[in-house]
Amino acid sequence: MDNSLRGKLAIVGAFDTNVGVVPGKTPTELCVAAALGAMADAGIDRSQVDGLITCNAFAEPILYHAEAVAEYLQIFPRYCFSVNTGGGTTFTVLHHAASAIATGMADVIVISMADSLRSSMTRDQARRVQSSTGHPQFEQPYGLTVPAYYALIAQAHMAEYGTTQEQFAEVAVSCRAHAARNPSAQKQELISVDDVLASPLVADPLHVLDCSLVSDGGSAVVVTSMERAKDFAQAPVYLLGVGEGHSHEHISQASSLTTSAALDSGRLAYEMAGLGPADMDFAQLYDCFTPTVLVELEDLGFCAKGEGGAFLETGATRPGGSLPVNTHGGMLSHCHPGNPGAMFALTESVWQLRGQAGERQLPGAEVGLVHGQGGIMSSHTSIILGREAA
Amino acid sequence: MSDTSVRILPPVTALTEPYWTGCRKRELRLQQCDACGKYQFYPRILCSHCGHDSLSWRRVSGRGRIASFTVVRRPMTDAYPAPTMIALVDLDEGPRMMSSVVDAEPDSLHIGQAVRVDFAAWSEEISMPVFRIATEEASP
Numbered sequence: 001m002d003n004s005l006r007g008k009l010a011i012v013g014a015f016d017t018n019v020g021v022v023p024g025k026t027p028t029e030l031c032v033a034a035a036l037g038a039m040a041d042a043g044i045d046r047s048q049v050d051g052l053i054t055c056n057a058f059a060e061p062i063l064y065h066a067e068a069v070a071e072y073l074q075i076f077p078r079y080c081f082s083v084n085t086g087g088g089t090t091f092t093v094l095h096h097a098a099s100a101i102a103t104g105m106a107d108v109i110v111i112s113m114a115d116s117l118r119s120s121m122t123r124d125q126a127r128r129v130q131s132s133t134g135h136p137q138f139e140q141p142y143g144l145t146v147p148a149y150y151a152l153i154a155q156a157h158m159a160e161y162g163t164t165q166e167q168f169a170e171v172a173v174s175c176r177a178h179a180a181r182n183p184s185a186q187k188q189e190l191i192s193v194d195d196v197l198a199s200p201l202v203a204d205p206l207h208v209l210d211c212s213l214v215s216d217g218g219s220a221v222v223v224t225s226m227e228r229a230k231d232f233a234q235a236p237v238y239l240l241g242v243g244e245g246h247s248h249e250h251i252s253q254a255s256s257l258t259t260s261a262a263l264d265s266g267r268l269a270y271e272m273a274g275l276g277p278a279d280m281d282f283a284q285l286y287d288c289f290t291p292t293v294l295v296e297l298e299d300l301g302f303c304a305k306g307e308g309g310a311f312l313e314t315g316a317t318r319p320g321g322s323l324p325v326n327t328h329g330g331m332l333s334h335c336h337p338g339n340p341g342a343m344f345a346l347t348e349s350v351w352q353l354r355g356q357a358g359e360r361q362l363p364g365a366e367v368g369l370v371h372g373q374g375g376i377m378s379s380h381t382s383i384i385l386g387r388e389a390a
Numbered sequence: 391m392s393d394t395s396v397r398i399l400p401p402v403t404a405l406t407e408p409y410w411t412g413c414r415k416r417e418l419r420l421q422q423c424d425a426c427g428k429y430q431f432y433p434r435i436l437c438s439h440c441g442h443d444s445l446s447w448r449r450v451s452g453r454g455r456i457a458s459f460t461v462v463r464r465p466m467t468d469a470y471p472a473p474t475m476i477a478l479v480d481l482d483e484g485p486r487m488m489s490s491v492v493d494a495e496p497d498s499l500h501i502g503q504a505v506r507v508d509f510a511a512w513s514e515e516i517s518m519p520v521f522r523i524a525t526e527e528a529s530p
Contacts, residue, residue: 134488137403138400141399142474142476143398144466144476204463
């Protein structure tokens, strides 16, 4: 029996709600709206859905989240769960959904995620809940914000490889250049490396513009089997490879500050796909902070270890570059509503592979990599998507 | 929602009580494995190196080196001063721990710098281990 998930899952629907500052909508309403939008995109109605996956929302925590969303929608799935982890969530559940489709646990699964960090929480509340990723006894009491945890990685990379603040800043500049072509993005005004360095320091060496946005928004996809994929309204996008890597939860326990388990997730995804970094037409790399992208570029094999800074300086990740990264603008410029943050990289990838990405469409995009991570470079999932199943 | 006007106090458990009692007495204590002899941090019910379940508390040197650091300019809440210097410290006995650095110039911090533990009393129960830049080099 062929146990590989290669080609066994197809994304047949994708939808984002309005993102950025979206007042007056609860996370549940955004989650339901995203789910309905993705079903409409797939050309199906609620009765055809037999699986639902959601993530919990910081601004409206619900004990049985997916069950509550199913009830709200009046769908009655035979496969239903929510996840409660951070940004890597999205991609990990796509892995689970692929497994559920392959084993017949469900035929048509909606994955929908939303939160309202910007409009439904105070800044202090948002900071406090996000930083709860730290160890409650041995990290959190010292008062680290989330940028502070990632700053520890940035400082270590600078000391070990000579990486500069300018090179980190290039990630933000590049994402903004993509966002300038995306009318949905929360921030569209072009910025320069000097703008990033002139923005206030948050946690050395990270400036305000090295940090992702705080947003509202929801995003959803509909997935099904390869066999059923042709029955839907849109051209399917296929899962070609997927892999996970989990190295720690607390950064003080990481075996390396500068090399992450993206090395493992990427290797597994490339092996399943039978493809390598050079085959990717784009990469959507989790960008909670600029150094995250630099480390991911290295660990996913787009450049050698320690050369992420030099790679970024060539402009390779910008629009028109050899490896466009975060073609929607990423969480640095498109939106970052917290747990659902990486969903928008997934929907963007679907549109790029369908040829529906408007002004920012990459000509002839056939295969792309999407990478999510959660915690503090802790929990990684890499996914390779393609226009053809074989 | 949690009170943002006070610092986060560590929730002490029965397992970690010797650590926090040590801090109150201005001693840094780590668990040492009775089987393999290695130290670990944070405290656990098993040795993270060999898996053995017999561990003993030892007072350690409190010396170490900065493995990485940051200066938090925008604190989590008003309860924390800005700037706050944060460091990951590699203790001479092996384990790495998160902590803060006190009484130093933020711009003078660097990776590899020798540090020595001190304790900051936050409440009657809780003294937090913090680090100062070591005046003499720590033993190699």
